[in-house]
Amino acid sequence: MKKQYIRIAPAIFVLLAVVSLQFLIVSTTRGHGDVAPQAVDTEGLEPLGSDFLEENPYRLAGGEQYELAIEIGASGYNQNCARCHGLEAISGGIAPDVRLLEDGILGDEWFMERVRKGYSQNGAYKMPSFQELLSQEAMWAIRSYTETRPKPE
Ligand code: HEC
Numbered sequence: 001m002k003k004q005y006i007r008i009a010p011a012i013f014v015l016l017a018v019v020s021l022q023f024l025i026v027s028t029t030r031g032h033g034d035v036a037p038q039a040v041d042t043e044g045l046e047p048l049g050s051d052f053l054e055e056n057p058y059r060l061a062g063g064e065q066y067e068l069a070i071e072i073g074a075s076g077y078n079q080n081c082a083r084c085h086g087l088e089a090i091s092g093g094i095a096p097d098v099r100l101l102e103d104g105i106l107g108d109e110w111f112m113e114r115v116r117k118g119y120s121q122n123g124a125y126k127m128p129s130f131q132e133l134l135s136q137e138a139m140w141a142i143r144s145y146t147e148t149r150p151k152p153e
Pocket of ligand 1: 077080081082083084085094095096097098101110111114115119126127128130142
């Protein structure tokens with residue numbers, strides 16, 4: 001029992017360090033609300049493995065997978081992105097309106113680039129990287145949600 005604890009202790013420490021780092025980055029930037037970033041439960045979505053795909057697999061699958069992805073993505077978006085990009089993906093001006101991304105694979109590539117790597121300018125964080133926090137499944141679920149929001153007039 002004790003031995004087992006010693007084995008998992010470093011993993012827990014690393015996990016806590018990553019989570020608190022994310023929180024630190026996000027809490028230094030202002031936005032809507034103060035919801036802490038959240039890992040997203042993607043149960044029911046087809047697992048995607050660790051190689052990053054170029055195109056939204058849930059849109060390609062269509063049907064119930066796509067519907068479930070949109071639903072999961074809505075809560076994932078509200079927990080992790082709305083503070084900057086606006087509730088229901090309607091930008092309040094702090095960060096770009098993600099509904100304006102291109103449809104299809106071009107928008108997919110740009111979306112994944114930003115979400116995985118984040119963005120900083122002159123050493124200042126503008127957007128955190130979500131690589132450590134969100135699974136690939138969660139990222140595509142959020143993309144499914146934002147790409148199906150009605151575009152602004
Ligand atoms: C701390 C604020 C913040 C959070 C949280 C945040 N973003 Fe961003 N995001 C930004 C800013 C600022 C930019 C603009 C960066 C630039 O100038 O290219 C941006 C850019 C983007 C872009 C590129 C938009 C474009 O038109 O080029 C996408 C896509 C994006 N974010 C998606 C997301 C998603 C999805 C999440 C949640 C998982 C998220 N962001 C969370 C601040 C944030």
